[in-house]
Amino acid sequence: MGSLCQRHTCSSRKKNRNQSNHIYRQWRHLCLIDLSTLPYGITDRTTAEGKTELYEELDLYSYSTKGTEYDPENPQKDASQPLGKKVFRGRKNYPPSKTTTTVTLQTLVSSFSSPRFIVSPTDVYNDGDTKSNSASSILQDTEGTPQSNSITMTWAEANGRLNTANSQGWNIPSKAMNTGCYAYKGKSGKDEPGSWRVPNSRELSMILVFAHELEQFSSETGFQKLYEAKAANYLSNGYWSSTEQSSTSYSLDKATSGLIDVNYGLTIYEGANKTSTDRNRLRCIKDIPLN
Template identity: 35%
Template structure:
């Protein structure tokens, strides 16, 4: 058990070394309807590590919306009331080394206070990576350079604490953004427990609670990065991880984030 804790800690240090030493902070953000969220601000970090995601035309991409199936086969395009194809925005597929999506982090973002299920509801239910990101199931087995159709699933369907946010405004965090979440997750739980912010570690997941990131593993079409948080009564630790065939074979939980304007 101690060896596992050490391994997880070493992985965490490896991927967060470039982030520590700069100025990140945990804040409480209140939206226009009075909902309180944990927010991470990277104000003060060196400029090349931070960006306003809404101003980067390459971070999100307009892709066609299809009906969801568990296999991705024999799918049908969604149509509007006039019979036209529907297009929605999704985070651009990327790896940890070959794309700017994961070389930078959002300047300021809020974190969902609950685990989100495949339909965007507050529910501790697992799903595959493609569903979490709002992609058709075929994205599970293709390279990050392959265009993917969209489905109305995962973070794209989460609409905030009161259910009034516009669909598509929440997204799956990148690997770099998950690294920031791991720095502050305990403080989030402590400061916002009274507002319904739920713990990241689930007592039923003795081997650690795994969450999806949006970042695919470089050099493979079937692996993706995740973050894992271990229960305090067994291993007080956390890590960024990639498991063999995780994209094709694994089902993990989902916490979503939403970009907000930097102050």
């Protein structure tokens, strides 16, 4: 188990050496986290079955800061309009608890990690860009006026959903918008929108675990150091996961975020507000086939 970010990891794993070398040749300029040797807790998200479990199809709407749907009888600049298209988004998911008795698609998505996934080398803005932009074409209001993008964002924006999803639990259907990881086009800028996604809480944990190793090869991969914060600043300086909460210990407008604390190291916070109270950062992942 480890990061296949360059030669040292590939050569250190004598088991599956040919497979590792193949991955190195194919992905040598990217950072790939490899969990494929784990005996459990992983499932291939690139197969037909894995995709069916992971994704759900939603109606696509334009961006708005609140997620309010456009009413032609009462026009608003800040409202979302239907774009007449359906897109796939990572399924809303939540972790099973000790009282969970029924296996659902939502708990399956949160319970397993992809065995191999690439991590975006930089933080991703809420419009999918990797740089600040004062006139984002994706973040236009209903009059076509572009808005500035942001390095921090709501949970819904990170997960490509209308901002109404911030006040809703995992059990409430939502509509999509073209934001966050689902607008990200990869390091090359040529990937198809929707080919990257937000990590679930387990995958986010792995990014934090291997962050230092990934940083060692930044000169070759462009991997930038994750943002670090202190305990008092957890709530708006971490990284979003796709995983929400279902426990009675939390309200349904909570989700899991994580960060590297400058004093204590890897920290996972299960009670981050999905509303505008907590605006976190974003690293995206792309699932890689096992074969």
